[in-house]
Amino acid sequence: MSVLEVKDLRCSFKVQAQRVFGKQRKDVLDGISYTIHQRETVGILGESGSGKSTIARCITGLLHPDGGSIVFRGLNIFPDTGNRKSIRRKIQMLFQNHTASLNPRMSVKQSLLEALNSQDVSSNKKVDLEKIQDVLDATNLSYDILQRYPRQLSGGQRQRVALARSLLARPELLILDEPTSALDILTQVQILHLVKKLQDERGFAILYITHDVASALEICDRIIVLYRGKIVEDQETSRLLSKPRHPYTKDLLIASGLPEPA
Numbered sequence: 236m237s238v239l240e241v242k243d244l245r246c247s248f249k250v251q252a253q254r255v256f257g258k259q260r261k262d263v264l265d266g267i268s269y270t271i272h273q274r275e276t277v278g279i280l281g282e283s284g285s286g287k288s289t290i291a292r293c294i295t296g297l298l299h300p301d302g303g304s305i306v307f308r309g310l311n312i313f314p315d316t317g318n319r320k321s322i323r324r325k326i327q328m329l330f331q332n333h334t335a336s337l338n339p340r341m342s343v344k345q346s347l348l349e350a351l352n353s354q355d356v357s358s359n360k361k362v363d364l365e366k367i368q369d370v371l372d373a374t375n376l377s378y379d380i381l382q383r384y385p386r387q388l389s390g391g392q393r394q395r396v397a398l399a400r401s402l403l404a405r406p407e408l409l410i411l412d413e414p415t416s417a418l419d420i421l422t423q424v425q426i427l428h429l430v431k432k433l434q435d436e437r438g439f440a441i442l443y444i445t446h447d448v449a450s451a452l453e454i455c456d457r458i459i460v461l462y463r464g465k466i467v468e469d470q471e472t473s474r475l476l477s478k479p480r481h482p483y484t485k486d487l488l489i490a491s492g493l494p495e496p497a
C-alpha cells in the first residue's frame with residue numbers, strides 16, 4: 236500500500252517582476268508526481284533552490300499548492316477534505332535547522348512531554364515516562380539529558396532529541412529535509428544510520444531531501460531528481476547509478492566524484 240501519493244503538484248510564488256511594474260509568478264513546482272510505499276526510503280535530490288523544501292512544506296500543510304493532489308494512506312490531504320487533522324502527527328518532519336525544531340525555553344523533558352500531550356490518547360504519568368524512556372533508548376540518549384535545555388546540547392544531541400520527539404508520534408512517514416547539513420560529517424552519518432535502524436524496527440517510510448548525492452545513494456531505495464520544477468528522474472538507486480536517464484543526473488553524479496556512467 237502506498238503511504239504517500241503526490242499527483243501533478245504545482246506551486247508558484249509571487250516575485251517582483253524585473254523591468255515591468257507589478258508582480259509576476261514564478262513556478263517552483265511544475266507538475267510533480269510520485270509515490271512512496273510502506274517502509275520505503277525515497278530521496279529527492281536537487282540543487283539549492285530547486286524546490287525540495289517546497290515539496291516538504293506542501294506535504295506537511297505549511298504551504299498551499301496551486302494545484303494537484305496529495306493523498307496519505309488513501310486519505311486526501313490536499314485538497315483538504317478535513318482529513319489533515321487526523322493524520323497530522325503521522326507525518327513527522329526533521330528540519331534542516333535543528334535549532335528551529337526545539338523550543339529554547341523548554342527542557343528536553345518538557346519538550347518530550349509536550350509532544351506526548353499533544354496527542355489525543357489519554358495516558359498517565361507512568362506510561363508517559365515509559366514512552367519517553369523508550370524513545371531516549373531508541374535515539375541513544377542518556378536519561379540525564381532530560382533536565383537540559385537545547386543550548387546545553389551538541390548539534391548531534393539536538394537532532395536526536397528532535398528525532399525522539401517525532402518518534403513519540405509514531406509516524407508513518409518521516410520527512411528529513413537536509414536534516415544533517417549543519418552537523419559535522421561523522422555526526423551526519425551517525426544520525427542517518429540511526430534513522431535507518433529505527434525504520435527497520437518501526438517500519439515508517441522516509442522522504443529524504445538533500446543535495447548530498449553520496450548520502451542519498453547510501454540510504455535510499457529510490458531517488459527522484461528535481462530540475463527546474465520538474466522530476467527528471469525517478470529510479471531505483473542502483474539503476475540510477477548505472478543508467479541515469481537525464482543529463483542533469485549524470486552531471487550530479489559526476490560532480491559528486493562518481494565515475495561517469497557508461
Ligand code: ADP
Nearest residue numbers: 248249263281282283284285286287288289290
Ligand atoms: P530548496 O529547498 O530546493 O533549496 P526551496 O523549495 O526552498 O528550494 O525554494 C525553491 C524556490 O522557491 C527558490 O527559488 C526560493 O527562493 C523560492 N521560494 C521559496 N519559498 C518562497 C516564498 N515563500 N516566497 C517566494 N519565493 C519562495
Ligand code: MG
Nearest residue numbers: 287288289413
Ligand atoms: Mg531546502
